[in-house]
Amino acid sequence: MPRSLVTGATGFVGSNLVAHLLGLGQQVRCLVRDMRRAAPLESLGAELSLGELNDPSSLGRAVEGVDIVYHVAGRVRAFRSQQFITDNVEGTRNLAVACAEGSTPPGLVVVSSIAAGGPSRPGYPRKESDEDRPISAYGESKLAAERAAAKFAGQVPVSIIRPPIIFGPADRASLAIFRGVQWTRIHPVPGFRKFPVSLVHVFDLCAALVRVAESGQRVPVLENGKACLATGTYHVASERTVGYGELGLLAAQSLGFKAIALPTPKALFWMVGGLAELLGQIRRKPGLLNLDKIREAVAPGWECSDKKIRAELDYKNPAVLEERFAETAAWYREHGWI
Numbered sequence: 001m002p003r004s005l006v007t008g009a010t011g012f013v014g015s016n017l018v019a020h021l022l023g024l025g026q027q028v029r030c031l032v033r034d035m036r037r038a039a040p041l042e043s044l045g046a047e048l049s050l051g052e053l054n055d056p057s058s059l060g061r062a063v064e065g066v067d068i069v070y071h072v073a074g075r076v077r078a079f080r081s082q083q084f085i086t087d088n089v090e091g092t093r094n095l096a097v098a099c100a101e102g103s104t105p106p107g108l109v110v111v112s113s114i115a116a117g118g119p120s121r122p123g124y125p126r127k128e129s130d131e132d133r134p135i136s137a138y139g140e141s142k143l144a145a146e147r148a149a150a151k152f153a154g155q156v157p158v159s160i161i162r163p164p165i166i167f168g169p170a171d172r173a174s175l176a177i178f179r180g181v182q183w184t185r186i187h188p189v190p191g192f193r194k195f196p197v198s199l200v201h202v203f204d205l206c207a208a209l210v211r212v213a214e215s216g217q218r219v220p221v222l223e224n225g226k227a228c229l230a231t232g233t234y235h236v237a238s239e240r241t242v243g244y245g246e247l248g249l250l251a252a253q254s255l256g257f258k259a260i261a262l263p264t265p266k267a268l269f270w271m272v273g274g275l276a277e278l279l280g281q282i283r284r285k286p287g288l289l290n291l292d293k294i295r296e297a298v299a300p301g302w303e304c305s306d307k308k309i310r311a312e313l314d315y316k317n318p319a320v321l322e323e324r325f326a327e328t329a330a331w332y333r334e335h336g337w338i
Contacts (some may be wrong), residue, residue: 008073053091187248
């Protein structure tokens with residue numbers, strides 16, 4: 001069985017990926033900044049490697065002897081765009097350098113985001129071959145991180161996966177939606193038009209990551225030295241696209257009651273986002289909601305097509321959205337989050 005390294009292993013996606021890989025019988029090493037916080041991963045059977053993405057020497061130790069590196073770590077909210085650059089772009093570049101300089105360079109699977117490509121147009125889900133047009137500082141940093149990794153495609157086998165909205169056990173971002181409909185029975189929707197979004201449950205994302213690592217295309221290097229990102233990039237999504245309003249209704253249904261999707265003027269979202277950003281500045285801690293996230297929230301939609309991964313790697317969703325939302329709600333209740 002391959003030996004894997006997971007960055008961002010204590011986070012939402014990373015912790016689920018570690019559990020998934022261990023369940024497959026793989027040896028798993030985790031790059032962690034805090035050994036105490038990572039203790040639960042060690043109790044599961046993972047090996048801990050102390051280090052950070054901005055510490056090249058620690059990265060060299062972490063990648064030595066592994067076959068696959070799953071790069072999950074990344075900053076999702078920040079006060080300044082430079083923070084995204086430092087963590088998402090420079091951190092990815094440092095990791096790619098460490099992989100390239102290893103005695104046997106491992107494969108590198110970069111977990112990016114649909115935000116790197118930008119929003120979809122109504123009726124046209126984003127495809128991997130579409131032109132990239134990110135609209136947020138976060139999305140711009142994720143695209144730059146992809147390109148930073150791709151520069152080493154001639155030395156390191158690189159693949160990229162761009163998930164849409166991710167939900168599931170231990171997700172605090174989606175928790176806000178569950179709590180919101182639980183407390184108010186209302187799910188605000190930005191604007192008065194349908195806002196299509198793709199979703200993926202974290203278990204399904206983990207399965208897709210393993211498929212890509214084992215059999216996915218790698219980013220090739222063209223003759224002019226530039227990497228062709230579309231070739232080694234994959235979208236992954238649930239079995240259907242939903243409107244943003246339906247997302248809240250699914251959360252309410254999984255909790256055992258009904259809610260309403262309330263169309264809300266986009267100006268109100270901007271006001272709330274501005275207030276949340278101001279509060280974050282005062283507290284010196286960026287929140288889940290800020291102006292950068294509002295730019296994404298008021299876009300035409302975030303729908304992607306994952307026909308490529310289904311056709312090339314025979315990827316399938318083992319469960320429908322209703323089942324995945326029910327599993328997520330059950331986890332939240334079991335752990336006292338709702």
